[in-house]
Amino acid sequence: MSNGVPDRHRHVPVLLERCVTLLAPALDEPGSVLVDATLGLGGHSQALLERCPHAVLVGLDRDPAALDLAGRRLAAFAGRTHLVHAVYDELPEVLDRLGHTEVRGVLMDLGVSSLQLDEVDRGFSYAVDAPLDMRMDPSSGPTAAEVLNTYPAADLSRVLREYGEERFARRIAELVVRERAREPFTTSARLVDVVRQAIPAATRRHGGNPAKRTFQALRIEVNHELEVLGRAVPAAVEALAVGGRIVVMAYHSLEDRIVKGVLTPQARSTAPPDLPVELPEHAPVLRLLTRGAETADEAETGANPRAASVRLRAAERVRRRSTGHPAPGMARESARGSARESARGSARGSARGATRSAGDPAGSVERDVEGDAA
């Protein structure tokens, strides 16, 4: 047991020092709001609360088990933490309810935590035979088994190709459809077996477990990870005060492409090339703090395999947006509007949207954010 978190759930935070170095300069004023949009087991949050004694944390996670463990870990900071059960594209509503008009820091450490990978029953790992679930919020939405057993072959194939970048997507999808007619899929070992059979023998021999890409694709589909991320990053940038900073760590190219696609264009002038002077509304909204995407060094990847695929991007907000110039990605619909849609579309757990103080680790509801907590 360390910091209230059982050792079996030890999640080693990736690029911890770098995240603190990037965010801390924005968090030195009393009451500076830091959003950890992917609280997980609270490792990054703990380091930031220690290093930034004036900061107040709003920690979000869609996984109630992660919130409970993070609550225990952060109990010593209970007076300056609000832990909220929410999907991160709901950030604007969460901030509204907490009365924060802007924030000074946002951290997003995407993907799954060790807690989710290690809890065999959650079905995230292809290495152990377990029920095919893969929902980060076990109270909401269809499971991986439901996706496998109900999607038409064409849709399954698209999911595997787009989200798993799987070359043999069609072969796998067709075999899944044949196999499920014999008996529906329930556990991971059978899926691993079917993927192996669907892939040509020559390919099977290299590149690690061939089921890895299929599992990644199913997880992304089950949790709508890319759609949610595509709304959340613009919303996080909009929430930043001038001088506020955002740090995002992605773990595969699909996520990183979305992050880059939001941050990089906003760090460029939008002045038409033939305009002799840049008008204030054409000036960049962000200043990039990283050159391209940063990765972890050999020492860190040797000690923490999760760090091997990280791509970190960071930016600082340098000006307010002029009225009438909506943010990229938010032009047609505000992120808030989209978040509401997504919230309506998903089954809501009883604790969903409830705020907890970290000093209340058992998860008792301190304040009902959404008004629908049981």
Ligand SMILES: C[S@@+](CC[C@H](N)C(=O)[O-])C[C@H]1O[C@@H](n2cnc3c(N)ncnc32)[C@H](O)[C@@H]1O
């Ligand atoms: C990599 S872990 C974060 C680990 C954390 N930085 C730490 O140091 O312990 C990612 C966490 O984000 C959560 N998560 C992933 N997608 C989310 C989303 N769309 N909304 C809210 N939480 C999300 C997962 O449930 C998981 O707990």
